[in-house]
Amino acid sequence: MKHESADIVTLGGGMASLSLIVALLLRGYRGRIIILEQLVTPNADKTWCFWGKGSVPRYLQPLIRQQWPQWSASHNGHEVSQSSRNGKNDYCCILAEDFYHFAFTLVEQNDNVSFFAGQSVIDAQEQAGEVRVRSRDYDIVAQHCLDTRYQPDSSEQGFYQCFAGLWLEADQALFDPSKVELMHNLECHGGTLQFDYVLPLSSHQALFERTFFSPQPLLVEDLTRETEQAIISRYGNIDINVQRREQGILPMIVTAPPVDTGCWHYAGTAGGHMRSATGYAFVSVQRWAQVVAVNLIDHQVWPDYQPIKNRYRWMDKIFLRVLAKKMDIAPALFMRLLEQTESDQFARFMTERASYRDLFAIIKAMPKRPFLNALY
Ligand SMILES: Cc1cc2nc3c(=O)[nH]c(=O)nc-3n(C[C@H](O)[C@H](O)[C@H](O)COP(=O)(O)OP(=O)(O)OC[C@H]3O[C@@H](n4cnc5c(N)ncnc54)[C@H](O)[C@@H]3O)c2cc1C
Numbered sequence: 174m175k176h177e178s179a180d181i182v183t184l185g186g187g188m189a190s191l192s193l194i195v196a197l198l199l200r201g202y203r204g205r206i207i208i209l210e211q212l213v214t215p216n217a218d219k220t221w222c223f224w225g226k227g228s229v230p231r232y233l234q235p236l237i238r239q240q241w242p243q244w245s246a247s248h249n250g251h252e253v254s255q256s257s258r259n260g261k262n263d264y265c266c267i268l269a270e271d272f273y274h275f276a277f278t279l280v281e282q283n284d285n286v287s288f289f290a291g292q293s294v295i296d297a298q299e300q301a302g303e304v305r306v307r308s309r310d311y312d313i314v315a316q317h318c319l320d321t322r323y324q325p326d327s328s329e330q331g332f333y334q335c336f337a338g339l340w341l342e343a344d345q346a347l348f349d350p351s352k353v354e355l356m357h358n359l360e361c362h363g364g365t366l367q368f369d370y371v372l373p374l375s376s377h378q379a380l381f382e383r384t385f386f387s388p389q390p391l392l393v394e395d396l397t398r399e400t401e402q403a404i405i406s407r408y409g410n411i412d413i414n415v416q417r418r419e420q421g422i423l424p425m426i427v428t429a430p431p432v433d434t435g436c437w438h439y440a441g442t443a444g445g446h447m448r449s450a451t452g453y454a455f456v457s458v459q460r461w462a463q464v465v466a467v468n469l470i471d472h473q474v475w476p477d478y479q480p481i482k483n484r485y486r487w488m489d490k491i492f493l494r495v496l497a498k499k500m501d502i503a504p505a506l507f508m509r510l511l512e513q514t515e516s517d518q519f520a521r522f523m524t525e526r527a528s529y530r531d532l533f534a535i536i537k538a539m540p541k542r543p544f545l546n547a548l549y
Contacts, residue, residue, distance in 0.1 A: 177287075177313045180204030182306050184294045185321035186215065188269070189441030189458050191276040193319065194286060196459075196466035198279050199232055204469075206286045207315070209308050211293035218419040219269035220338075220372065220380060221455040222353075224520035225262045228456045230463060233267065236275055239350075239374055240265045246356040246368075246511050248504040254352065255516035262520035264353050266372060267455070294322065299437050316436060317475055323442040325390075331426030331493060333389065334452045336370070337396035338382035339404070340417040347408055348373035356384075358403075359504035364388060366496070366503045369403055380419070386496065386503070390422045423452040427490040430480055438465075438475060446480040448525075450489035456524045457481060484532065485525055494547035502543060513538035 183190035186208040194206060226234050240263040245254035257263045280286045292308035297318060304318035341347075354371035361367070366386040373379040383400040385391055397418075404413065423442075430445025440446060446461060447454040461478055468476040481489075496503055511519065518531040527535070536544075 174307075174312050175310060177207060177311055178205070179207040179313060179315040181317045181319060182207045182209065182304065182313050182315040183319040183321065184209055184297060184306065185441075185443075186210030186288060186290075187321060187441065188219075188221070188272070188455065189321045189444065189446065189462075190319055191273070192458050192462040193440065193465055195232070195276050195279055196230070196462040197469065198283050198286070200466050200470050202466070202470055203285055207311075207313055208280075208286070208288045209292045209294055209306065209311070209313075210288065210290050213291040215269075215273050217268075217270040217273050218417060219421075220266050220419065221269065221272070222264060222266045222372070223453060223456045224257075224264055224524050225526075226265055227261065228524045228526070229265075229267075229459050233272075233275075233459065236267045236271045237265045238268055238271065241351065241353045243352040244355045244511075245352055246359060246507050247354070248359040248508050251508070253508055253511045255511055255514075255519060257516050257520065262517050264520075299434060302436060304436055318437050320437065320439050321441040321443050325424060326426075326428070330497070331424065331449070332386045332496065333391070334384065334421065334423040334425050335387055335391040335396055336382040336384040337393055337400045337420045338370075338380050338418065339397075339400055339415045340378070340380050340419075341404070342378050342414040342416050343408075344377070344412060346376035347413075348376055348379040350375050356507055359507060361501045361503055364500050366500060367399075369407070378416075382419075386425065386500075393420050396420065421452070423447065425449050425452065425493060427486060427493060433475075433477070435475075440480075444480055448481060448485065448489060448523075450492045451523060453523065460525075482525060488532070488535070491544060491547050495543045498547060499543055502540075506539065509538050509540070510535070 242263050243254055243256045244264050245252055280288055295307050297306045304315050306313045350373045356368040359368045368384055370382040370384050371379055381404055383403040427449045431439045446457045457480055464476055464478055468474050514534050518534045521527045521531050522535050
């Protein structure tokens with residue numbers, strides 16, 4: 174067992190931890206950081222999307238692989254689409270492999286950061302204003318602990334956003350690279366909403382995900398089969414190469430975010446950074462990372478931070494209540510949302526940059542009765 178001391182120890186070395194470490198290092202942080210990660214090699218099978226290049230810090234913008242000026246949803250053969258005005262709110266994607274490469278290159282260049290892979294946290298406790306963390310090979314004492322271990326709470330009521338995605342490469346032009354299909358072929362069966370999410374990198378290459386909003390987590394094997402069937406029913410039984418896979422079972426549950434103490438802090442999915450009605454977390458994590466980095470470096474304090482503002486939490490909660498009561502109207506709700514809001518309003522709402530006017534437009538787009546019923 175090796176004994177170590179640090180200013181910050183992170184429990185988990187995924188998107189949230191690395192986002193903070195990158196933000197700190199790029200502002201010149203020289204404190205000692207230790208990352209404890211249970212996996213031996215990071216899970217890079219993720220694609221992080223968001224609206225608006227300017228929603229993420231400048232240093233991440235070169236990592237954007239692709240941006241799309243248009244996004245759409247469809248239901249019963251009817252399609253509705255939105256186009257970003259003057260490119261400011263294009264839909265953008267960063268591949269996890271590019272993000273990890275960027276973050277780990279920075280970590281290697283800074284001798285104040287150590288990444289300990291294959292080290293599952295066995296015990297972590299706060300003791301007299303410090304934290305003590307143990308893994309198989311390390312016993313670490315630190316001033317601050319950043320906890321990103323997510324533990325689903327099965328007693329909470331809500332939905333799970335479940336999907337298995339396949340990165341497809343076809344030898345013929347199958348996809349329209351100018352447009353992301355956010356929710357194609359929306360349909361509702363037995364209290365579960367289903368749709369296809371298609372992210373085309375070119376006319377020959379796309380990420381295809383059959384996605385479910387389900388009251389229970391679904392099995393990955395079933396999700397993969399559903400995605401394969403959706404691909405066949407959409408494109409026929411043609412020759413398509415599967416390059417990579419990614420999958421997710423994201424909680425769509427509104428819970429109060431865990432409370433930080435002076436030295437114990439939470440982030441990422443574990444810290445309530447994920448929007449419960451959408452599953453998006455990348456932008457809110459980057460925003461938080463900036464605030465923490467500035468405060469730690471300039472003022473030597475870890476700031477109190479509310480990951481998702483109350484107004485979004487409240488709106489997501491009401492929306493999820495409507496889905497719980499009347500899932501069959503969900504396709505119509507999503508179609509109305511795109512039909513009756515302006516693209517920039519929708520993009521700002523999805524990335525927590527909405528003005529009150531934007532929020533009013535979102536509320537106005539929704540049918541009144543089911544939302545009023547969901548209030549009580
Ligand atoms: C496939 C997929 C696609 C997504 N797409 C988007 C998207 O397009 N846009 C968006 O905004 N959000 C998206 N999300 C949601 C969210 O941004 C991601 O889940 C994001 O990775 C969350 O960051 P995190 O740091 O909380 O978790 P992770 O990135 O999963 O990091 C947590 C780390 O902690 C480690 N860990 C856990 N327990 C322990 C332990 N006991 N000891 C040591 N290490 C431990 C894990 O191995 C992991 O590496 C997506 C999620 C998934 C799964």
